[in-house]
Amino acid sequence: MTGLSSRTRTRKLHRPRTAAPPTSIRPAPVELYDTTQLALEKAIEGSSARQQAIAENLANVDTPGYQRVDVDFHTTLRDAMASGRDGLAGAAFTPQRDATAQVRPDGSSVDADVEAAAQARNGLEYEALVQISKARNDILESAMGTR
Numbered sequence: 001m002t003g004l005s006s007r008t009r010t011r012k013l014h015r016p017r018t019a020a021p022p023t024s025i026r027p028a029p030v031e032l033y034d035t036t037q038l039a040l041e042k043a044i045e046g047s048s049a050r051q052q053a054i055a056e057n058l059a060n061v062d063t064p065g066y067q068r069v070d071v072d073f074h075t076t077l078r079d080a081m082a083s084g085r086d087g088l089a090g091a092a093f094t095p096q097r098d099a100t101a102q103v104r105p106d107g108s109s110v111d112a113d114v115e116a117a118a119q120a121r122n123g124l125e126y127e128a129l130v131q132i133s134k135a136r137n138d139i140l141e142s143a144m145g146t147r
Contacts, residue, residue, distance in 0.1 A: 035085050039077065040133045042091050046073025047126040049093035054119045056095075057110045065107035068115075069095040 050071040060066040073093045080091035101109035 035081075035088065037133070037136055038085065038088050039081060040129060040136070042080065042088060043073065043077055044126065044129045044133065046071060046077055046091075046093040047122055047129060049073060049095070050122050051119070051126065053095040054115055054122060057115045058112065058119070061108070061110045061112045061115070063108060063110075066110060068098045068101040068109040068111075070098045070118075071095050 050073055053069045053071045057066075057068050071093050076091055076093055077088075080087045098109065102111070103109045
């Protein structure tokens with residue numbers, strides 16, 4: 001060696017470490033549930049509200065003067081989605097009297113056959129929405145390694 005002590009050689013071989021990057025810089029949090037998932041949840045909520053309205057109509061099929069109600073959650077959902085995430089989060093589904101329904105001589109506007117068909121159609125739509133939402137959740141769980 002060139003006359004340097006082993007202690008001096010060690011100092012020259014090891015460079016001082018640089019400071020770690022500041023910890024105050026953190027990435028923005030990632031939302032697990034995006035607008036699509038929120039829309040699916042709201043669609044399920046709207047379909048459920050519609051199913052309740054249909055059930056009330058069927059329960060009152062023989063009630064004189066009862067006026068049919070319906071929940072037009074498709075239009076409410078479309079309008080809410082056009083307003084963005086905040087509009088979607090605040091979407092509410094309320095039953096409205098159906099002014100287009102034919103009124104019977106006893107004053108009721110409920111037709112059991114129409115309601116049964118609407119119930120079947122809405123039930124299928126509800127099931128499809130739930131299956132899509134479940135598939136999306138399964139994908140998230142798989143990506144997180146919890147499945």
